Each structure stands twice: as C-alpha cells, then as structure tokens.
Amino acid sequence: MKLTVQTDQELWxxxxxxxxxxxxxxxxxxxxxxxxxxxxxxxxxxxxxDSIQELFTYLWEKRDKLAEVKSIRLYLFTSLQRLLIKELKKSKSKEEKNKIYQDEFPDHAFSAQDLCIFEEINEHLKQKLKSALDEIPQRMREALYLKTYNNFSYKEISQIMNISSQVARNYVSEALHRLRKILS
Structure with missing residues (x-):
C-alpha cells in the first residue's frame, strides 16, 4: 500500500x-x-x-480492534504512561519505586536548545537546578515535563495522567512555583 495521508485520522x-x-x-x-x-x-x-517497543507491538497486533482516535500523539502518550505504570508496579517494590522517582533528572530529556542554554550557565547553577527538580514531587515534575517539553494542553495532560484539567494546571503551576522558590 502506498502511504498518502493528510491527517492523524487518515494515518491512524x-x-x-x-x-x-x-x-x-x-x-x-x-x-x-x-x-x-x-x-x-x-x-x-x-x-x-522496551515499553515503547511493547506498545507498538501491541498496537500492531490489535490494530483491527482499535478505535478511531482524534490525536495519535495523545493516544500514544496515554497508552505509554499506563504501560509504564503497570510495569513499574509489577517489577518494583515500593522502596525501589521511590528510588526511581528520586533519581537525578535526566540530562538527555532536555531539548538541544535547552542543553545549549544550560552550557552557558555555570556548573553550580546546573547542580542547583537538578537538585531543585529532585525536590519536586514526581507527578508535578511529570506534568511540568508534558507542558514545557511537549506543549500539551492542560486537557491533554489531564487525559495522559488521568487527573482533572484543574489538577494538571495546579501541578504545573505548583511545580513552577516550587522551582522559582528553590532557585531564588
């Protein structure tokens, strides 16, 4: 089949x-x-x-049973988050999960532009930012990441994280507030 699609719905x-x-x-x-x-x-x-591979394998195997979607990206993020949460619950004890959530925020999750900006600030500020992100609860950090790095709307964040739009807005707002407070 030759692929000539214009919209998410046609591609899906x-x-x-x-x-x-x-x-x-x-x-x-x-x-x-x-x-x-x-x-x-x-x-x-x-x-x-592995989780991404598992997600796409599952989607391919079940493709004829899948419903239509309005946003492929939103569907994939929501599905991946659910899969990861299931995997984390299945494979880690409570103490191990807490350790995972407290690990250092990954450098390579930042965009290339962000990395260039970070290179311009001194090492002390980089360490302070990493420490500040570690002090923010994981769910707030997750909402902040979805908003700032993927430009999801609060409604989309709420669907991915299975929370209300207002809670998503509150998480992002509180994460930014905490970052400002910690970094000032």
Missing part, C-alpha cells in the same frame, strides 16, 4: 487497515518524544525502550 485508519508504512510513520514521528516522556517517568533507558 491506514495503520488500522494493516499498512506497515503507516506504522513506521507513526513510530518515526513519535519515538523521540515518547522515549523522553518514558525516561522522565521511570529513569531507566532499557525500560523506556
């Missing part, structure tokens, strides 16, 4: 009809953002990669 429908080029397109368009999001949640390179 081509994928659901078994077009491997549509699967490849969806994977290519979303892999980097999905990896960074997964790594932000679990701080584990292998688990992030």
């Amino acid at each position: 429908n081509a994928f659901r009809q078994g077009n491997p080029e549509a699967l490849a397109e969806i994977f290519t368009m979303n892999y980097a953002a999905l990896y960074n999001f997964a790594f932000t949640i679990c701080h584990n390179d292998e688990l992030s990669k």
Whole structure:
C-alpha cells in the first residue's frame, strides 16, 4: 500500500487497515518524544525502550480492534504512561519505586536548545537546578515535563495522567512555583 495521508485520522485508519508504512510513520514521528516522556517517568533507558517497543507491538497486533482516535500523539502518550505504570508496579517494590522517582533528572530529556542554554550557565547553577527538580514531587515534575517539553494542553495532560484539567494546571503551576522558590 502506498502511504498518502493528510491527517492523524487518515494515518491512524491506514495503520488500522494493516499498512506497515503507516506504522513506521507513526513510530518515526513519535519515538523521540515518547522515549523522553518514558525516561522522565521511570529513569531507566532499557525500560523506556522496551515499553515503547511493547506498545507498538501491541498496537500492531490489535490494530483491527482499535478505535478511531482524534490525536495519535495523545493516544500514544496515554497508552505509554499506563504501560509504564503497570510495569513499574509489577517489577518494583515500593522502596525501589521511590528510588526511581528520586533519581537525578535526566540530562538527555532536555531539548538541544535547552542543553545549549544550560552550557552557558555555570556548573553550580546546573547542580542547583537538578537538585531543585529532585525536590519536586514526581507527578508535578511529570506534568511540568508534558507542558514545557511537549506543549500539551492542560486537557491533554489531564487525559495522559488521568487527573482533572484543574489538577494538571495546579501541578504545573505548583511545580513552577516550587522551582522559582528553590532557585531564588
């Protein structure tokens, strides 16, 4: 099948009809953002990669049973988050999960532009920022990441995190407030 689609719905429908080029397109368009999001949640390179692979394998196997979606990206982020949470609950004890959430915020989750900016500030400020991010609760950090690095709306964040839009707004606002307070 030749892939000539214009919208998310057309791409999704081509994928659901078994077009491997549509699967490849969806994977290519979303892999980097999905990896960074997964790594932000679990701080584990292998688990992030494995979870994305598992998600796409599942989607391909169940493609004929999948419903239509309005936003492929939103669907993928929501599905990946659920898969990661399930994997973390299944494979880690409570103490291990707390350690994962408290690990250092990953440098490579930042965009290239952010890395250039960080290179311009001295090492002390970099360490202070990392420490400040570690002091923010994981759910707030996750909401802040979705808002600032993926430009999701509060409604989309609420769907991904399974919270209300107002709670998503509060998480982002509180995370920014805490960062400002810690860094000032």
